[in-house]
Amino acid sequence: MPPLKDKPALQAPKRNQPLFTPGTAAKQALVVFVLGGPGAGKGTQCANIVRDYGFQHLSAGDLLRAEQDREGSEFGDMIKSYIKEGQIVPMEVTVQLLENAMTGAIEKDESRKFLIDGFPRKMDQAVAFEEKVVKSRFTLFFDLAEEDMRKRLLKRGETSGRSDDNEESITKRFRTFVEMSMPVVEWFKKDGRVVKVDARKSPEEVYEGVKAAFEKEGIEMKGK
Ligand SMILES: Nc1ncnc2c1ncn2[C@@H]1O[C@H](COP(=O)(O)OP(=O)(O)O)[C@@H](O)[C@H]1O
Ligand SMILES: O=c1ccn([C@@H]2O[C@H](COP(=O)(O)OP(=O)(O)O)[C@@H](O)[C@H]2O)c(=O)[nH]1
Numbered sequence: 001m002p003p004l005k006d007k008p009a010l011q012a013p014k015r016n017q018p019l020f021t022p023g024t025a026a027k028q029a030l031v032v033f034v035l036g037g038p039g040a041g042k043g044t045q046c047a048n049i050v051r052d053y054g055f056q057h058l059s060a061g062d063l064l065r066a067e068q069d070r071e072g073s074e075f076g077d078m079i080k081s082y083i084k085e086g087q088i089v090p091m092e093v094t095v096q097l098l099e100n101a102m103t104g105a106i107e108k109d110e111s112r113k114f115l116i117d118g119f120p121r122k123m124d125q126a127v128a129f130e131e132k133v134v135k136s137r138f139t140l141f142f143d144l145a146e147e148d149m150r151k152r153l154l155k156r157g158e159t160s161g162r163s164d165d166n167e168e169s170i171t172k173r174f175r176t177f178v179e180m181s182m183p184v185v186e187w188f189k190k191d192g193r194v195v196k197v198d199a200r201k202s203p204e205e206v207y208e209g210v211k212a213a214f215e216k217e218g219i220e221m222k223g224k
């Protein structure tokens, strides 16, 4: 995993210091959250969307794993244990990593359209991000039963090398998903900002549902 590029080491906010700098470049972004249980296929579908819609893919899990492996990170050990236990890393860390990545991409003029994958997984993250960074346009929600997600994760675990793709961690991640993350989906749903996609079929068939969701939200493919 590469280190955080062109950014100072991530530091915990000092007492009485605002968590995020208001008015940053990230405010200009178009954000789509991508949620769904562990193994539902979020990352797989994000790759399709990046290819066809010109979004930048920011996976909160990938950013946390990169920070975990970054030499000198004061959060490395903490992130490692949260991930293995299927717990949600304190939101200050994740929101700051996301904001850094968005600001970096905007400054380099790569894109202002972001798919934020696997975030927000807990109400405090959702509220903080939308208040302090930017409000999401909508949430793409991949719907899949636990038994199917478990099968996909165990298969992924054969090659992923991830510390949390094993039976014990998977069970913990499912509990966290139901208790912490589903309330976030329900909250956005009440606000009319969730589009649900059936994730049971093949990746190609699931992508048809994704394209229909983007069309419904008025987001066009590249070059259209
Ligand atoms: N529609 C699908 N049908 C079967 N397997 C899938 C499908 N989509 C993704 N996978 C596989 O399931 C695993 C989890 O997918 P991934 O995209 O990493 O999900 P998530 O990011 O939601 O955890 C991966 O090994 C992936 O190749
Ligand atoms: O906002 C986030 C996103 C992820 N995680 C942690 O990172 C793990 C892996 O997340 P990822 O999205 O990579 O897993 P996926 O759902 O794609 O399998 C989660 O179980 C959490 O422990 C977190 O703490 N906060």
Ligand SMILES: [Mg+2]
Pocket (backbone or CB within 6 Å): 042, 043, 059, 061, 118
């Ligand atoms: Mg993923």
